[in-house]
Amino acid sequence: MVEAEPCRDLAHLGHVEMFTPRPDESLAFFVDVMGMQESGRDGASVYLRGWDDYEFHTLKLTEAATSGVGHVAFRTFSRQALDRRVAELTAMGAGLGWTEGDLGHGAAFRARGPDGHVFELYYDTRWYDAPDHLRPALKNQAQRYPARGVNARRIDHLNLLVLDVAATRRFLERGLGMRTTEQIVLDDGTEAGAWLTATNKTYDIAFTADHAGVAGRFHHVTYAVDSREDVLRAADVFLEHGVFIETGPHKHAVQQTFFLYVYEPGGNRVEIANAGARLMLAPDWKPIVWTEAERRKGQAWGLQTVASFHTHGTPPVERSGHE
Template sequence: MHDEPIMDVAHLGHLEVLTPRPEESLRFFVDVMGMTESGRKGDSVYLRGWDDYECYSLQLTAAKTSGLGHAAFRARSPQALERRVAALKRSGLAEGWHEGEFGHGPGFRFRDPDGHLIELYYETEWYRAPEALRPALKNQAQRFPGRGVNVRRLDHFNCLAVDVRENREFFERYLGFRNTERIVLDDGTEAGMWLTCTNKSYDFAYTREAHGVRGRFHHITFALDSREAILQAADVFLENGVFIETGPHKHAVQQTFFLYVYEPGGNRVEVANAGARLVLAPDWQPIVWTEAERRKGQAWGLKTIESFHTHGTPPLPDRHGDELVAGVDDLAGSGIAS
């Protein structure tokens, strides 16, 4: 007899991304990515894709370094939030309630086993477009901006983790996420896992951290409507002098059509048509990729670029123990952007 699935988490709500170059990063997300500012509070600017239903999906926060501030998921109901909070309190990794955030009600914060800060909330502010941004169709959140890449919505994120399996089991046990695909090396080590709480094939992924450093961030991903839109995005990035790390191409894992760039603060950003593939089966069995299969590279044979395994944020400490600030100039100096 199978346990009743936990369906208490509704979807990924927003990410807080830290940047040591706040003005440059803001221009990137507004002018190049085509996002819209919803408000400001403290050191943060709150931004949205044109079809995000909530007030914002990206909290861009000025900081001394880059990386992930926190990731936030919306619960399915107030009762669902209470159930998950009770479970998380038993995990030993709970931090407690956090109030006063822009655009949503009280959030319960906790750490995953790798140290990333995660938040779970229910009460939220639905976006109401001002007259100048009101769409022609009432079932659309906001007028299409016609600016830059025109990202539609937040899709997923990827963190780095020292122990991928431990983190996967944590999210499965305490939050009810389902594992759709994972990578298992020849020695049994899990090198990647993709989890979902929706009918999307994944809402977030964790991949192995190559340096043994906890709490690092790999990328944030925004959805576009089609492969053609991603090809056009490549031209937009080219025209704006944005460093393209890899792509456009198609991942083997999850079949996501992808394009990766670095924003001015040093964080990796992806545009993708990731939501095109759905997992509808309630009894889905995870796809397990072997080490030999992953050595073949991406779906059409493109070898995975080395920086995809080594670059994350915040940057690694240097040999003196001081943290390096990784922006586009620093990456170019290291040879990654050459």
Template sequence: MTEPCFDIAHLAHVEMYTDKFDESLDFFVNVYGLTVSGQDAHSAYLRAWDDYEFHTLKLTRHHTTGVGHIAYRASSPAALARRVAAIEASDFKVIGWVAGDPGHGRAFRFEDPFGHVFEIYYDTVKYAAPANERPQLKNLAQRFHARGAHPRRLDHLNLLSADVTEFRRFMETCLGARVTEMIQLDNGRLGGCWFTVNNKTYDLACTEEHGGASARLHHVTYATDTREEILRAADIFLENGVHIETGPHKHAIQGTFFLYVWEPAGNRVELANSGARLILAPDWEPVVWTETDRKKGQAWGLKTIESFHTHGTPPVAGKQEH
């Protein structure tokens, strides 16, 4: 067994591209329920009401959709230095140091074999709520505003890759991540892997790319406190004309209660609740799901719909995605 590495503290933020910036921003603020903590000519910096950092979603104007970069925060300056050294010693693509966004200091960027850009940093800007957003309880980052679906915090994202085994090597080498659950296909390939850098069940998933493209996003997820909030969110999305792709159902893998929608530009976003499930065992062995297991579908609810396997962003030129 490989010694667990905790140089990385947590998933910090995701940059999402949109070619319908105004519509996407309105969705994330007024329907999904995030708060704008900063904005410039190119991007809006958003956060859920109990995220402690300045932002967890960077929404950026672009000619298409998808993911710009994925950011993790290191556990300390020394941990950041250790991870940088490990990445530089690896065979993965190094981009180098970049100036930070308004929400954090300089960051070290690198790339997975499929074109997804990652960054790690330590120096951060902790959110300071203005007077109208200050909570009465000192242990909350922001008051509970109950606007839209009002998720509590950033939870995870799912990326697409042509070789999940190679992506697993990237995550273990560069971020010191552990696999908590995975799909083993009959042909020997890994169909998906769920990774954690701490004691959460997962903060990033990677599943097979079926569109023949690269650097694509499957979805970004924020967490709610309860399942009931997801049921209410379904009504909110319905009333606001948001495309509900699938759910609410319960995943077999990781056991999350979920709801998937498409924001106005077509990026898939999820609300999820995993209860209090944590990975506390230091010698946790990955749970392996077979192809037969997966053909049974979700834990309960409707069967997985076709678009869940075919739709990603940016869209693949010349291919119809349902």
């Protein structure tokens, strides 16, 4: 039997829509503390980007009654690739239909994952055009280095909370053509976590089992900086601004990301990471499987995972004892 050729229809993670009940404070956090750039506004949403993100936005910050994630968007390699993904998602019964797009991109097709998360695919996009005061000295970067706060360079990945890890993994593999690079499998065979890529990065999206037993929640979004030293400096920046540091700086065992986690004012978790050390160059990569015993050892250098990392997600779970 001839094995089907792997799908390579996605170009990269495009943006994440984050809900916040404290829009002014959340915006100030991303601009003043994270060092991101506001690129536009529309209704209850503000569009933001890291200084070297080439697109108009990578974060859509939307005022809402509570925190959480609105949708997750990926750009495809071409219009033809978009059509192929639309056909597959429709055949799976997951399609929600087309939207006219946002300030930052053209028409987009939306689909719903097994856990209720909304995924969006688009091709036509709006490249960021820096105004004169933000034009870089080097023409091969999107914007002048901001020298402000954390100086988040680009969006890297996101993490969702789901009720059925295996179902979400299969949905992303078939519907979006993503590759699984690492997994956590418990002793009873249950999949507890998965990391998938659409690019030559080791992962663009991850998801773990939601201990609260609630569907459709959000774990975190990650912005990359250039080095471990930048992550350490970010810890000092957060300290000076009174931002709660949940855990880190430290190194993950899974994917080896050098990490630092905080909460933005709306309650959503945000990670700063030096995430570019490992690349997924092998076309026939076999997923790395971590066992229950291996994960009990904690992070790469022995730091035990803090309890809130497994329980805190957005929107919060009221009166459950989990938040």
